[in-house]
Amino acid sequence: MLKIENLHVAVGDKPILKGLSLDVPAGEVHAVMGPNGAGKSTLGYALSGRPGYEATEGAVAWRGEDLLALEPAERAAKGVFLSFQYPLEIPGVPAMTFVRTALNAQRRARGEDEVSAPDFLKRVREAAKALRMDFDMLKRPLNVGFSGGEKKRMEILQMALLEPSLLILDETDSGLDIDALRIVADGVNALRSPERAMLVITHYQRLLDYIKPDRVHVLAAGRIVASGGPELALELEAEGYDKFLPAAA
Numbered sequence: 169m170l171k172i173e174n175l176h177v178a179v180g181d182k183p184i185l186k187g188l189s190l191d192v193p194a195g196e197v198h199a200v201m202g203p204n205g206a207g208k209s210t211l212g213y214a215l216s217g218r219p220g221y222e223a224t225e226g227a228v229a230w231r232g233e234d235l236l237a238l239e240p241a242e243r244a245a246k247g248v249f250l251s252f253q254y255p256l257e258i259p260g261v262p263a264m265t266f267v268r269t270a271l272n273a274q275r276r277a278r279g280e281d282e283v284s285a286p287d288f289l290k291r292v293r294e295a296a297k298a299l300r301m302d303f304d305m306l307k308r309p310l311n312v313g314f315s316g317g318e319k320k321r322m323e324i325l326q327m328a329l330l331e332p333s334l335l336i337l338d339e340t341d342s343g344l345d346i347d348a349l350r351i352v353a354d355g356v357n358a359l360r361s362p363e364r365a366m367l368v369i370t371h372y373q374r375l376l377d378y379i380k381p382d383r384v385h386v387l388a389a390g391r392i393v394a395s396g397g398p399e400l401a402l403e404l405e406a407e408g409y410d411k412f413l414p415a416a417a
C-alpha cells in the first residue's frame with residue numbers, strides 16, 4: 169500500500185534521510201523508532217508534503233500512485249494524515265472552525281459537497297465524546313493554552329473526522345499521561361482497518377503497549393537499519409539504539 173524506496177530528503181542543504189526504504193501493506197501498523205535527530209519527523213513531513221522537506225531522490229508510492237508528485241492538499245484529499253509532534257497553535261481560529269475547514273477542503277478536493285452544519289456538529293460531538301474531550305474546548309482558539317495531552321487529543325479528533333487512509337503519528341505519546349495515552353490509543357485503534365495503513369513514529373516503546381505494531385523499524389543515520397516484530401521495540405527499550413549506530417555509519 170505504502171512503498172518508500174531509497175528516499176533522500178535534505179533540510180536546507182543538510183542531508184537527513186539518506187536512502188530510506190520501507191513498505192507498509194494495507195491493514196498493517198508499522199512503528200518507526202529511532203534516536204533523537206534521526207530524521208523521524210522529517211520522514212513524516214516528507215510524506216505529508218511539508219514545504220522545505222522535499223525529496224531529492226527516491227520514490228514513494230501510495231496505493232500505486234506517485235505520492236511525491238502530489239501537492240500537500242492533494243495528499244490530504246487522498247487520505248494522508250500527519251499528526252504533529254508539536255501541534256500548531258492558531259490564535260483567533262476556534263478549534264471547531266479549523267476542523268470543519270480541513271474537512272471541507274478535503275471534500276472539495278474530492279469533488280464532494282461540504283458537510284452541513286448539523287451533520288458536522290453531530291460528528292464532532294461524537295468524536296469529542298469518544299476521546300473524553302470537553303466540547304467547550306473546541307470553541308477555544310486551536311491549541312492555544314491547551315495542555316500537551318489536550319493538543320494530542322485534538323490531533324486524534326481531527327484524524328477521526330477526516331478518516332484518513334494513511335495515518336502517520338509523530339510522537340503522539342509525548343506529553344501524555346497514562347490515562348490520556350489509553351484514550352488516544354483507543355482512538356487510533358478504532359481506526360485500524362484493512363483499508364488503512366499506519367506509521368507510528370515514536371522514541372519510546374511505551375506507546376506500542378497500547379498501539380500494537382505488526383512491524384517495528386529502526387531509523388538511524390537516515391535509513392532503516394533494522395526491522396523486526398514487536399519484540400524489537402522491547403529490545404530497543406532495554407538496550408538502547410547504540411548497537412544500531414555503528415552499523416548505520
Ligand code: ADP
Binds near residue numbers: 179180184203208209
Ligand atoms: P527526529 O524526529 O528523529 O528527532 P528530525 O526529523 O526532527 O528528527 O530531525 C532530523 C535532523 O534534521 C536533526 O538534525 C534536525 O536538527 C534537522 N532538522 C529538522 N528540521 C530542520 C529545520 N527546519 N532546519 C534545520 N534543521 C532541521
Ligand code: MG
Binds near residue numbers: 204205
Ligand atoms: Mg526529536
Ligand code: MG
Binds near residue numbers: 253
Ligand atoms: Mg521528531
